[in-house]
Amino acid sequence: MSRKLVVRMAELEIDPDQLEIYRLLLTEEIEASVALEPGVLSLNAVSLKDSPQKIRILEVYANQAAYEAHLQTPHFLKYKNRTVGMVKSLTLIDVDPIMMRGKP
Template sequence: MGGKLIVRIAELEIEPDQLETYRLLLTEAIEAAVALEPGVLSLSAVSIEGSPHKIRILEVYANQTAYEAHLQTPHFLKYKNATAGMVTSLTLIDVDPITMRGKL
């Protein structure tokens, strides 16, 4: 897939009483996206230590087309619709990668 990598950090805050359900839905959506979408190169979700309702997601897509396709998938739409009432804040930050390597 050609084009510029799309790398973004999503900063979310979740209703604390909905956190367990949110985390399950997020995990399901990430696992489906990485398994089913060739243009989804990496999705990593973490929470801020001491503030588990503050979620950060590092998203890496092969290009803009892959990102736009991701937004139309059944698993993303299920996640987005099911969590709409749980998310109290969402900020998307586009970033430029400097170096990205991993070994898990």
């Protein structure tokens, strides 16, 4: 199994009328993913200050297998199914980490 990290940036635009429920569903999905999946190293979601409907998520997975497994989990599938009508656009960008550090 590959040990190479998978790091992605997701750029989303959410229907403003559904933003509050979207944020709740996203929070629930991130909490479950980090708690239940050893291969999900971090998920960090932010919104643009002047455009709260524009969400950015930095995703870090232990490897490609962990990323692919994440896509099949019940909590991720629930999130995808419940938010499908809320997401106006989604762009996934593969990125190479330069330096990533954090404190527990």
